[in-house]
Amino acid sequence: MNPFKFGTIVDGDYFTDRVEETALLKQKLDSENHIVLISPRRYGKSSLVQRVLADSDRPQIRLDMQYVVSVSDFASQLLKALFRIYPMERIRHSMTHFRIAPTVSVNAVTGALEVNFQPAANNVVLLEDAMALLEKVATADNRFIVVIDEFQEVVNIAKGFDKQLRSLMQRQHNLNYMLLGSQESMMEAIFEKKKSPFYHFGQVVRLGKIPYDDFLQFVTSRLPDGSTGVAEEILSFTGCHPYYTQQLASQVWEMLVYRKEEENVVQRSVDALATMHDLDYERLWQSMNRTDRFTLRQLAQAQQPLLNRSQATSTTYSSLLRLMKLGYVVKNEHYEIEDPFFFHWISENNK
Ligand SMILES: Nc1ncnc2c1ncn2[C@@H]1O[C@H](COP(=O)(O)OP(=O)(O)OP(=O)(O)O)[C@@H](O)[C@H]1O
Ligand SMILES: [Mg+2]
Incomplete structure (x- = not known):
C-alpha cells in the first residue's frame, strides 16, 4: 500500500x-x-x-460555513447536528422555548434527517432559539465542542449575522x-480588527508548514531504503507544504516501487503531476489579468515583486492581495506561489 495520502x-x-x-489545543479545550x-x-x-477531538469523549458538532446559505440554514444545520447526537425524543422537553417549531423529517431515499422552518420565519428568532437549545444541552459535565470550518464566510451570509452570532x-x-x-486576511479582519464583533473572541493559533x-524523517522512512537524497529533493520542491509533499511523495513511491524507475525520479514525478494539471493551469492563467500574471512570473523567478521597480508598488501590492485572497499566493517569510506545481508550470512556460 502506498504509505502517502493526500x-x-x-x-x-x-x-x-x-x-x-496538539498540546496547545487540548489545553485550550480544557478551559x-x-x-x-x-x-x-x-x-x-x-x-x-x-x-485532537479523537482523544476527547465530549459531544462534538461540526459545521462548514461554506455550505451555509442563509441564517435559517445555519439554524437548521445546527439543529440537525444536535439531533444526530440526541434523538429528538430525548431533547424535545428542552425545546419548549421554540417560538417557531421546526419540521423534522427523514428523507425516505437517503435516510438523512432534514430540519425545515416555514419560509417566512423570522431569522433572528430561529437563530436565537437554536442557539438557546445548544446552551441548554451543554452542561458542566456535558461540555460541547463546536467546530466551524471556513468561518470567514460568516460575513457573507447575511448582513448583521456575524454580530448576532457573536x-x-x-x-x-x-x-x-x-x-x-x-x-x-479575512480571518484576521474578523478576529483582530477592533471594530469586528469577533475581535479577540478566542486564542488565535496559526498553523504553519511541517518542520523540515x-x-x-517521515518521508524517508516511507520510501525504499537509501532514499534520503530523494526525500530531500521532494522537500526542496514542495517547501514542506503538507499536502503537496504527500502528493509528490506518493507519486515518487509509485515510480520507485511499482515501476522500478529510479533515474531522476523526483523530476519525472514533478513533470507527471504538472502535466496532469496542464489544462487547469492554462485556463487559470488565461483567466488572469496581465498584472497578476506579471506578479506570478516574478514570484516564479524568486523575485520579491514588491521590491521591483518596473511596476508601480501599489499595483503590485493590490495584485498580491488579490492573489492571496484567491489562494494562489501565500505569505510565510515572504510571498510565495501556493502550489509548487503551478510554480513549476509558470517557470516552464515563461522561459
Ligand atoms: N500532520 C500531518 N502530517 C502529514 N500530512 C499532513 C498533515 N496534515 C496535513 N497533511 C497533508 O495535507 C493534506 C490536507 O490536510 P487537511 O485536509 O487536514 O488540511 P486543511 O487545512 O483542513 O485543508 P482545507 O483547507 O482543504 O480544509 C492531507 O491530506 C495530508 O496529505
Ligand atoms: Mg479542512
Missing part, C-alpha cells in the same frame, strides 16, 4: 508532527476559551482538529468553539 483528513500513520499544536485556527488551504487544519455565543457556557479558516527535520 486530499483527505490524515490520521494514524499518515499523520506527523503537530505535537505542540472556557475558544480557539481560532488559521492556515492557508491544505496545511492540515482538519487533520489536526480530528486528531452576541448569542457570548451568552453560552459549557462549550468551546473551534473556528477554522483558510482565508487568512520531521518531514524528512
Whole structure:
C-alpha cells in the first residue's frame, strides 16, 4: 500500500508532527476559551482538529460555513447536528422555548434527517432559539465542542449575522468553539480588527508548514531504503507544504516501487503531476489579468515583486492581495506561489 495520502483528513500513520499544536489545543479545550485556527488551504487544519477531538469523549458538532446559505440554514444545520447526537425524543422537553417549531423529517431515499422552518420565519428568532437549545444541552459535565470550518464566510451570509452570532455565543457556557479558516486576511479582519464583533473572541493559533527535520524523517522512512537524497529533493520542491509533499511523495513511491524507475525520479514525478494539471493551469492563467500574471512570473523567478521597480508598488501590492485572497499566493517569510506545481508550470512556460 502506498504509505502517502493526500486530499483527505490524515490520521494514524499518515499523520506527523503537530505535537505542540496538539498540546496547545487540548489545553485550550480544557478551559472556557475558544480557539481560532488559521492556515492557508491544505496545511492540515482538519487533520489536526480530528486528531485532537479523537482523544476527547465530549459531544462534538461540526459545521462548514461554506455550505451555509442563509441564517435559517445555519439554524437548521445546527439543529440537525444536535439531533444526530440526541434523538429528538430525548431533547424535545428542552425545546419548549421554540417560538417557531421546526419540521423534522427523514428523507425516505437517503435516510438523512432534514430540519425545515416555514419560509417566512423570522431569522433572528430561529437563530436565537437554536442557539438557546445548544446552551441548554451543554452542561458542566456535558461540555460541547463546536467546530466551524471556513468561518470567514460568516460575513457573507447575511448582513448583521456575524454580530448576532457573536452576541448569542457570548451568552453560552459549557462549550468551546473551534473556528477554522483558510482565508487568512479575512480571518484576521474578523478576529483582530477592533471594530469586528469577533475581535479577540478566542486564542488565535496559526498553523504553519511541517518542520523540515520531521518531514524528512517521515518521508524517508516511507520510501525504499537509501532514499534520503530523494526525500530531500521532494522537500526542496514542495517547501514542506503538507499536502503537496504527500502528493509528490506518493507519486515518487509509485515510480520507485511499482515501476522500478529510479533515474531522476523526483523530476519525472514533478513533470507527471504538472502535466496532469496542464489544462487547469492554462485556463487559470488565461483567466488572469496581465498584472497578476506579471506578479506570478516574478514570484516564479524568486523575485520579491514588491521590491521591483518596473511596476508601480501599489499595483503590485493590490495584485498580491488579490492573489492571496484567491489562494494562489501565500505569505510565510515572504510571498510565495501556493502550489509548487503551478510554480513549476509558470517557470516552464515563461522561459
Ligand atoms: N500532520 C500531518 N502530517 C502529514 N500530512 C499532513 C498533515 N496534515 C496535513 N497533511 C497533508 O495535507 C493534506 C490536507 O490536510 P487537511 O485536509 O487536514 O488540511 P486543511 O487545512 O483542513 O485543508 P482545507 O483547507 O482543504 O480544509 C492531507 O491530506 C495530508 O496529505
Ligand atoms: Mg479542512
